Amino acid sequence: MTWMRALALLLVLWTGPALALSPDEILPDPVLEQRARDISAGLRCLVCQNQSIDDSDADLAKDLRVLVRERLVAGDSDEAVRQYVVDRYGEYVLLNPRLGGHTIVLWIAAPLLLIVGLGTLWVVGRRRRVVEAGLSVEEQAALDELK
Incomplete structure (x- = not known):
């Protein structure tokens, strides 16, 4: 019986990041939604700092996910969305920083x-x-x- 409890706890912990994205955030267009998920996976949650905004359930991460989706619906390219977020929050928001003269x-x-x-x-x-x-x-x- 103990192993079943441990397995149940493991499953709950394992599915935790999947619950970070609320159903009202998901775009009806699967192509745009996949682009949003790809972009969100590369952006750092500024509250959690070691998680992407796609995995985080912090309020700021949710706001950033919504912002990414709004920009995609507005017709921005993936790079334009990333640059928009970087312009607002700095390069620290990128999980994989760009290689440049200053880095x-x-x-x-x-x-x-x-x-x-x-x-x-x-x-x-x-x-x-x-x-x-x-x-x-x-x-x-x-x-x-x-x-």
Whole structure:
């Protein structure tokens, strides 16, 4: 009986994002609705931040879904709708940011920091090995003279 409860809970949690889109938002034209879903899947919910507006049940996400559908019904292209939302909310609203001059630093910084970190670890490791190798014969003799 416990496994049935766990399965029921899993099914409820699994279908949660599907309930984010209310029936009154769905467009009667299936082609426009699919375009709206494709656009919504690439736009970030500004409240949840790690969900698309298509998956979020936040009020702002609903407003953005309605806005996307309104723009599509008005005849805008997919890119025009995305650009309209970006113009209003900034590029942060895109789940996959565009590669441009102003974002190139973000794309390069992570690999560069990884390389610098690995280089630092390599240098520290080499220095530690030299210290652990012990004293040379001349160094040991000089140390014995000091005693």
